[in-house]
Amino acid sequence: MFKNIISKQLNLLGYLVRWTIISIPVAVAIGSAVALFLWLLNWAIHFRFGHTWLLYLLPLAGAAIHLLYKWYGQSAERGNNLIIDEIHEPGAGVPKRMAPLILITTIITHLFGGSAGREGTAVQIGGSLANLFGSWFKLNEADKKLILTAGVAAGFGAVFGTPLTGTIFALEVIAIGRIQYNALLPCLIAGLVGDVTVSAWGIHHTLYHIDVVDVGGEFYGKHLPVSFLLLAKVLFASALFGLVAMAFAKAVHLVKNVSLKLIKISWLIPVAGGLIIIALTFILGKPDYLSLGVDAEYPGAVTIVSAFHHTGADFFSWLWKLIYTSVTLGTGFKGGEVTPLFYIGATLGNTLADLLNAPVSLFVALGFIAVFAGATNTPLACTLMGIELFGGEYALFFAIACFTAYFFSGEGGIYSAQRTGVAKINGYTSRLFNKYKP
Structure with missing residues (x-):
């Protein structure tokens, strides 16, 4: 032995x-x-x-x-x-x-x-x-x-x-x-x-910061480490993060399929995509949704960094970025989806924090990682990303946001080659529906 x-x-x-x-x-x-x-x-x-x-x-x-x-x-x-x-x-x-x-x-x-x-x-x-x-x-x-x-x-x-x-x-x-x-x-x-x-090699990454937030609550005079009201707001927002992640994945595929169906000359597809991006920028009157969305082109531009502040994003910034990126990637331009997903999640978190009267920087951080988690079906990795980027103080909320978004984002994702090892809910919903349907 x-x-x-x-x-x-x-x-x-x-x-x-x-x-x-x-x-x-x-x-x-x-x-x-x-x-x-x-x-x-x-x-x-x-x-x-x-x-x-x-x-x-x-x-x-x-x-x-x-x-x-x-x-x-x-x-x-x-x-x-x-x-x-x-x-x-x-x-x-x-x-x-x-x-x-x-x-x-x-x-x-x-x-x-x-x-x-x-x-x-x-x-x-x-x-x-x-x-x-x-x-x-x-x-x-x-x-x-x-x-x-x-x-x-x-x-x-x-x-x-x-x-x-x-x-x-x-x-x-x-x-x-x-x-x-x-x-x-x-x-x-x-x-x-x-x-x-x-x-x-001397390359530095963008630093992000969450303001100090009192996440505790009271229950019959007893102090709790987590406020039930804040937890309910996080769960609601996280479900929306997951739905938006699903919308993003479907939007990219939709643009690609519609482009192939309507435009028979293949090299004209990215030309059309470029023209749409130019037209959208002209209509909106600002370039905030072009390129990566991390650095500001001008003072007051909406970026991932600005979203961590109360007035740092417009109400529909997340939707415009979703449209811009879907058109860009769906018509054949190259890059990736993750940083735009950060932008979409961060600006959506800013919007929801305002609507729910919730801590802005915390909800921006949650959206940052949760939309990414839902679109890629990687909740564990995204929970760790929250800890690595923002610190471990709010790790519980990171996990709740990522796993909730993961479940609400549907079975697909942005990677078509990704296989299903274990279904998210193991067929429970479909069995329940079949049991009670008339």
Whole structure:
């Protein structure tokens, strides 16, 4: 028995050492590529701020992106869904050209004002480089799945400065309701090293702050750690966060399907999308819903950061950002969905806090993570993101918001390749309906 225990521990030690040796160089390469991407992205956004006429070239930029993928993209066009599929069932692999293509086309999207994010780019960079290292290391099929998952963790953790979130996101996003724990160590190492690498290159992430909120309450003269009234407001808001997450996912798919049905010449689809974005900006009279939505183009602009203040968002800012991003991504521009989801959630949280007479910065933070949780079906990762970004003081509310939004967001999400490991409610609703229907 003693020899058996020693043997198992030595095998475990060998596993730890092997995956540490494999994961570190992969994560350093991914972190370096993400740092370059973030630097270029920051340059592109601020260059457009100083040259607002670039927006009028957005239709031409869309056509260029379409042609780049048509000529050179091949399977890379599927983006994050290709990586998820390769983790499920390795096939032709993730093409080497995916990383440079998504980097270039995302920069083009933001340079000309398209409303998109950055996580899709970081995840695709991570998957592409991880697949390249996997071929260099001559890994078998099972290990290739692990290294691809670690690549997702490194890319996500590096782009947002949230290594723990990146770790759990990579494990949780593959299949709804199921986590593959044998990939935990490679993902944790990759997420941490990727984040450290970005910091080592001198790239800094946006800091967010929640005002101090007294969340306690009274019940028959007894002090409670949580106010029932505040909890009810959080639950109500979180249900709406989930419904908006579902609306976003369906809106992107709807725009894509309608565009393919109405416009038969494929390169005209992004041209039409660019024209719609220009028209919406002209009608609204302000550029607040273009690009990433983190930095302010002018004093008083609605951004994710401004939403943390009482007057920092308009009543329908969340809806306009949803429309802008659905049109941008649905017509073929590149980037990601997550940062726009942060924007939608943060501004919706601002609106709901005003309507419910609730703490503004707390509800903005809840919307920030909960809409993302609902759209990606990753409530654990998003709860951790709340803790990493805003601190652990309101962790209970983060968890309540993320899991409530997760249940109210429906069975689908923004990633069509995501599979259902365990159904959210295991068919209970349908059985109940069948039991009582006339």
